[in-house]
Amino acid sequence: MKASPMGIVQTLCSREIMAFLRQPSRVLSALMTPVLFWVIFGAGIGRSFRPTLEASEGDFLTYFFPGILGLSVVFSGIFSAITTILDRQKGFLQSVLVVPGPRMAIVAGKVLGGALLALLQGAILLLLAPLAGLELTFGSFLLAVLVLALLAFAMTAMGFWFAWKIDSVQGFHGVMNLLFFPLWLLSGALFPAGGAYAGIRWIMTLNPLHYGDAALRHALYVGKPLPDGLPSMTLCFVVIGATALFMLFIASRAIHRGRDRA
Template sequence: MNENAIQSNQSLSPPASHFILSTCTLWKREMVRFLRAKNRVVGALAFPVLIWIMLGFGINNMFKTTGAVVSYGNDSAPQAIGYLEYFFPGMLVMILLFTAIFSVISVIEDRREGFLQGVLVSPASRLAIALGKILGGASLAVGQALILTVLIYPLVGSIPSPLAIIGVALSTIIIAISLTALGLCLAWPMDSTAAFHAIMNIFLMPMWFLCGAIFPVASAPLPMRIIMYANPLTYGYTTISSLLIGTDAQQIPLPLAATIMTVFCIVLVLLAARIASKPRKDGI
């Protein structure tokens, strides 16, 4: 009798292969869905690049002349850099943010269209569903950010060392996972894309504006500087900026920024998994 109960419990527990298959299937769906939606590709890439070009060329000479940012390269003496180079890491973070937003909106759309209900009643666990969404959105964001870095950054800045390039790639992955997990935490309880866009405008976009992407933390007024230091995205941006262009404009040590960025990522992934594991009031 006890053996039958044990076998029954074992049959109810999905094996690891089912978990991996469910996660990979949802990850693949995000890839296919993104490539088929040409407007998403254009929207996620074109807007950040346009912002970078317009702000970069508009402020570049003034920014370089005032010496607002100092770069420490191979030379011992600091060198002033232009705004095109300074704003480039901010553009990468914006691409990661936009791609994360577009990817998690599909959660709301899938629930409205009935696809999510079908997935939730399948043997796939809610944790696998959450991870599939997070990894799908993060993969798209990282791919776009790295492609633009390879194509554009050599035109405006010096090529960093191989070790720095590896660090930038790892930082991009961690930030992409963090932002996608954050977006999933916000989108999962919602039924309206309009409500999510409102949250994006009052919460996600200010996170980007106040991460040091547009102006250095060190040059901000004290009240705003406190908010920027409390913003977790500041440390992700600082990590990419320090590795890519070598600036210390944020006055945050690189090891500290990398540590906070990693902890932020772990906390958000666990929070997203917890939110997705609990059924909503409507059961889905």
């Protein structure tokens, strides 16, 4: 009997969420780490490492807040894919793959579960925006949540693709750290593109996280001038949405071609 695609998605998604919630230490660290990073990094070295903030009319804590939002969601989304490696080692993936049903449902369930967890963490952190000097209206909150949702989905799908290709948690951590931190550093989280060298600006235009960071600034800078060099909100949504669809596509292709890896 063929399993329902929605049933597969729901089962895998709820399994990801329940596994996370059963680990209180993981929940606490996921929520507190970005807050501590924002406060310590922003307050500790903000005066000696100030980006060009004339346009944003705020201090480094204000500028850094959208960047730390992106960091929280992207980091949580990517590293939630570690469960894919663990499920393979425990034999759970093998049992899922023999269930009659579309392979896309397996990808969607795993990715959706990780993305929802990342989005929840980002939405909770978003409530601290007034402490960063950013006005949080109902409209800006919804717009920022939409941006975070797209980012979470895209990055979780990216993490799933790499996790499907890599055999060990240690190897996954190494590859993701090598890839993730340059992407985040060149997203605009620490400095605006308008104040960077031409070569760095060009690299930033190729970075999908740059458009996520820019979209968050469009959403949260209510009544504030935007930093120089930001792409338009329309372009940001196009790039983030296209990245999410592309990563989901290649993750689905990977599970079709690499079924023997499970």
